Amino acid sequence: MTLTVHRAGPGVSVQDMGRAGHLGAGLARGGAADRLALLEAAALLGAPGPLAAVEMAGTGGLITTDVPERLCLTGAVMRASLDGAALGWNRTLRLDPGQRLEIGPATSGTYGYLTPRGGIATGLLLGSRSAHGSAGLGRRLEAGDTLTTGGHEGEDDGDVTMDVADRLHGGTVRIMAGPQTGFFAPEVLARFLDTAFARSPQANRQGVRLDHDGAPFATNAQLDLLSDFIVPGDIQMSGAGLPFVLSAECQTIGGYPRIGTVLPADLPRVAQAPPGAPLRFRMLSAEEACALPSEARTLETLRRLVRPLVRDPRDMRDLGSYQLIGGVTAGHET
Amino acid sequence: MAKQEPMATDGVGVHPLGPDALLVRFGLTLEACANRAALGFAGALRADPPDGAVEVATALASVLVRFDPDLVARADLADSLGLMLGARDWHDAALPEERKRWTVPAAFGGDHGPQLEDAAAAAGMDAAEAVRDLCARPLGVLAIGFAPGQPYLGPLGPAWDIPRQTALTPQVPAGALVVAIRQVVLFANASPTGWRQVGRVAFRPARMGTELPFVLRAGDEVRLRPVEPDAFERLLQSGDPDGGATCEDLA
Numbered sequence: 331m332t333l334t335v336h337r338a339g340p341g342v343s344v345q346d347m348g349r350a351g352h353l354g355a356g357l358a359r360g361g362a363a364d365r366l367a368l369l370e371a372a373a374l375l376g377a378p379g380p381l382a383a384v385e386m387a388g389t390g391g392l393i394t395t396d397v398p399e400r401l402c403l404t405g406a407v408m409r410a411s412l413d414g415a416a417l418g419w420n421r422t423l424r425l426d427p428g429q430r431l432e433i434g435p436a437t438s439g440t441y442g443y444l445t446p447r448g449g450i451a452t453g454l455l456l457g458s459r460s461a462h463g464s465a466g467l468g469r470r471l472e473a474g475d476t477l478t479t480g481g482h483e484g485e486d487d488g489d490v491t492m493d494v495a496d497r498l499h500g501g502t503v504r505i506m507a508g509p510q511t512g513f514f515a516p517e518v519l520a521r522f523l524d525t526a527f528a529r530s531p532q533a534n535r536q537g538v539r540l541d542h543d544g545a546p547f548a549t550n551a552q553l554d555l556l557s558d559f560i561v562p563g564d565i566q567m568s569g570a571g572l573p574f575v576l577s578a579e580c581q582t583i584g585g586y587p588r589i590g591t592v593l594p595a596d597l598p599r600v601a602q603a604p605p606g607a608p609l610r611f612r613m614l615s616a617e618e619a620c621a622l623p624s625e626a627r628t629l630e631t632l633r634r635l636v637r638p639l640v641r642d643p644r645d646m647r648d649l650g651s652y653q654l655i656g657g658v659t660a661g662h663e664t
Numbered sequence: 665m666a667k668q669e670p671m672a673t674d675g676v677g678v679h680p681l682g683p684d685a686l687l688v689r690f691g692l693t694l695e696a697c698a699n700r701a702a703l704g705f706a707g708a709l710r711a712d713p714p715d716g717a718v719e720v721a722t723a724l725a726s727v728l729v730r731f732d733p734d735l736v737a738r739a740d741l742a743d744s745l746g747l748m749l750g751a752r753d754w755h756d757a758a759l760p761e762e763r764k765r766w767t768v769p770a771a772f773g774g775d776h777g778p779q780l781e782d783a784a785a786a787a788g789m790d791a792a793e794a795v796r797d798l799c800a801r802p803l804g805v806l807a808i809g810f811a812p813g814q815p816y817l818g819p820l821g822p823a824w825d826i827p828r829q830t831a832l833t834p835q836v837p838a839g840a841l842v843v844a845i846r847q848v849v850l851f852a853n854a855s856p857t858g859w860r861q862v863g864r865v866a867f868r869p870a871r872m873g874t875e876l877p878f879v880l881r882a883g884d885e886v887r888l889r890p891v892e893p894d895a896f897e898r899l900l901q902s903g904d905p906d907g908g909a910t911c912e913d914l915a
Contacts, residue, residue, distance in 0.1 A: 353728060354721035355878040356852075356870075357812040456877070465812045466853065466872045509679035509687045509726075556694055556845065557809070557816065559721070559728045561682045569830055569858060583723050583809030583816075585828065585845075585858075591682045616680040620738045624684075627734070 331479045332396050333384075333446065335471050339434055341387025342471045344450050345443075347380050347625075348578065349458035356582050359562065360462040363387075363441045363535055363578050364598040366497070367405030369625060371445035373632035374402045374422050374490055377482070380629075381449030382459040384471070386442045387535075390433030391473075393444070399425045399479060400447040400486055406439030406498060406602055421491040421639050422447075439498030439602035440533075448480030464536055464579045489639040492632065497599040500529060500607030505590040506619040508564065513549045513587050522547055522589055523611055527573070529603040536581075537566070537574040538600055540609060546571025549587050557585040563592035563600075565611075575600045595622050678742045678749065684733050686742055688749060691725040694819050694846045697755040698725035699806045703883050704757020705749070714744050722882050723807045724816060724847075760883040765802055768850075768909040770841060770888045771896035772798075772863040779833075779860035783843050786826040786860075794862070795890055797821065798841075802885040803848060813870030813878040814852040817886050822846070828858040839865045839900075839907070841888070850886070863888070866899040866907025885914065 335342070347368060348361020362368050368380040375381070384390075390408055402422040403410060410417040410433045417423060419442075425431050436442060452459050461468030471477075511519065521544075530539035548571040549555075560566070564576045566586045575592055577600075590613065592600055603609055623631065681687040688705060691698030706722045709729065713720070716736025721728045731741050772795045773780040784794035803817035810816075820843070828844045833856060836842060840851040842859035849859060852870040865888070869879050880886070891899070891908075899908045 350730075351719050352812075353719060353730075354808060354882065355812060356809040356814050357878075455873075466870070506680060506683065508681055509689060512675075556692060556724055557807075558689070558726055559681060559685075559687060559723050559809075561685060563682060569828070569832070581810045582721075583807060593683060616683075616738065619680075619683045620733060622683065624732075624734050 331399070331448070331481070333399070333477045333479060334394050334396075335473060335475045335477065336392040336394065337473050338391035338471045338475070339386060339389035340470070342391055343385055343461035344382055344452055344468065344471070344477070345385040345460045346382035346449075346458055348460050349456045349462075352456065353559070353582050357456070357465055358462075358578070358580055358582050360465070360467075360578050361458065361460045362443070363601040364405045364443070365594070365625065366598045366628070367441065367443045368445070369629045369632055370404040370420065370492065370494060371402050371443060372629055373636055374404065374420070374492060375400065375445060375447045376484065377447070377449070381445050381480070382452070383443040383445035383450060384477070386434060386444065387440060389435040390442060390444065391471075393425075393431045393433070394427070394429065395425045396427055398427070401425055401431070402445050403433070404443045404445065406436040406442040408434045408436045408442040418491070420494050422489045424489070436604075438604075440604060441601060446479040448482040451478045451480035462579055490636050491639040492635040492637065498602045498604075500603040500609045501599060502610045502612050503596045503599055504593045504614050504619070505565065505611050506593060506614050506616055508588055508591045509558065510587045511590050513555070514547065514589050518547055518549075519589065522573075523613055525610070527609045529600070529605055529607045529609055531605040533605070535577055535579040537576045538603070540573045540575065547573060547589065555585050555587055557583045560584045560588070561591060563594060563597045564588040565590050565592065577601060593619050593622060594625070595628075678745050680738065680742075681728065683738070685728055685730040686738065686745060688727040688729065688745055689725065690754065694724060694806075696804070696819050699804065699819070700759065701725070701754035701757060702727050703759055705754050707758070707760055708748070714741060716741060723809060760881070763881075763883050763885070763914040765885040765887065765912050765914050766867070766880070766909050767887045767889055768865050768867045769891040769896065769899055769907065770799070770863045770865045771893055772890055774893060776864035776893070776896065777841070777862040780862040783826065783860040783862050787823045789823065797823075798848065798862070799888045799890050802887040805880050805882055805884040805886060806847065807882050808878065808880060810849070811852045811855065811870070812872070813880065815850050815869055815880045815886065816847050817850065818847040820846045820848065826860075829860065832856045832858050833861065836861045837864065839867065841865060864896070865909075866896065866902070866904070867909045868905040868907065871905055
């Protein structure tokens with residue numbers, strides 16, 4: 331049970347839900363940039379919980395298998411094909427030995443995920459299979475790499491799909507106040523919440539810079555603030571007062587002030603926003619933020635959205651032989 | 665009691681940090697007693713974890729408590745942390761058990777500490793005085809963070825309350841000793857920094873892939889021992905991850 335990577339883009343790596351529990355040692359949780367995509371994969375594959383996947387930033391690669399594998403595609407929508415026949419997204423598919431699965435580039439969003447039904451089963455490092463570049467754990471995948479896949483229980487019932495609410499084009503992102511929000515003057519916070527930002531081209535698994543017109547967002551304490559804990563989603567102001575939304579591989583402690591924290595439910599919207607996509611922030615109270623469903627509850631909700639995949643026109647090799655309903659084109663790309 | 669208002673967050677107390685963590689903050693400036701309070705409070709939490717808490721970690725003057733929101737409501741956990749905070753004075757709390765003291769050879773100035781003169785001047789000293797002061801006594805490992813295994817050391821004397829630079833240094837090497845705001849950070853990996861590099865050690869605080877990847881713990885001590893550039897080069901070339909450092913147990 332091995333997948334072979336014959337070609338890989340520059341940002342392809344194994345990611346799971348990360349390695350929580352090492353903050354005191356300076357190691358951030360890491361894991362998938364879009365955790366919701368791993369929850370969606372677990373729902374589509376009928377897995378008990380999130381599995382390790384191949385994360386593909388911007389573009390994927392060419393993959394084959396040595397045994398029949400049920401796989402699924404979630405997250406950023408990427409151009410995908412099986413032996414040259416186009417495939418839709420947010421769905422499962424069967425990959426047989428000898429078939430070529432080609433993935434990428436992304437047509438919407440930034441991070442796409444390929445998850446086998448039993449998960450990627452490469453070795454655990456400190457409790458996780460995730461590559462964590464800034465911590466020197468694991469590495470990006472390259473042509474020639476092989477990936478062991480895990481076993482699984484249960485019958486294979488054929489392909490399934492689900493409709494997914496759009497999170498791939500930016501939009502409004504919910505945040506909550508944190509321990510340093512009070513370091514910003516109320517009028518600076520108000521201006522921040524009133525500002526239309528654009529996702530900067532400068533973004534990676536550590537953070538996403540935001541561009542805007544107008545003055546920077548400085549505090550008086552900018553250069554002598556005591557370093558304190560950072561969590562993914564924190565919106566940090568650089569020394570020049572420019573905002574960065576910190577991501578999966580952020581530092582654990584930092585001295586630049588954070589104006590608030592993007593809620594985990596909306597962090598995928600920031601991670602997936604393509605360069606230039608609009609982003610705005612809306613502040614929730616801590617009570618409202620805590621009332622949002624946890625990842626475990628989100629997964630249960632997603633399971634109810636899974637439905638059999640029937641007659642996706644893009645799976646048909648010879649479209650001319652099928653009677654297409656007028657006006658209906660694609661189905662599931664967002 | 666815990667503060668519940670999202671905007672009233674700039675003081676000492678219990679603060680929300682995302683929907684699944686709380687931050688217990690003991691101070692906004694680097695006082696040794698605030699660090700000690702954080703270490704002591706975290707020790708008490710680890711000895712008797714509150715319901716729903718899944719991780720306890722310390723920074724310089726704060727304790728992070730991560731919880732499972734499906735097991736405990738944030739407001740309930742904040743209340744119990746607030747009660748615990750008020751139950752005693754944590755500033756004279758006991759330090760963690762099984763602490764270690766590392767004595768670590770360090771090169772200062774020149775290529776290994778290009779901003780020594782600059783930092784010393786900011787602290788009102790000449791370079792030789794600055795080196796003597798940095799090496800005069802063991803520094804506490806105040807926190808591990810920013811990068812895996814990377815220690816924040818201190819607190820240095822009040823003269824070292826110097827700000828970060830406004831501009832980032834594009835890269836300092838692994839082992840760089842950088843100073844600002846009464847602390848020394850020993851960089852685990854090459855990194856950009858806004859702090860001033862005064863020296864370098866060959867000691868590696870993070871050793872990924874080994875049995876004990878993180879060598880130091882908050883509460884340990886590090887004493888820097890100045891060595892000549894030639895001797896330091898030999899330590900660097902040796903490839904020994906301890907970089908000539910020695911370790912003793914503290915009672």
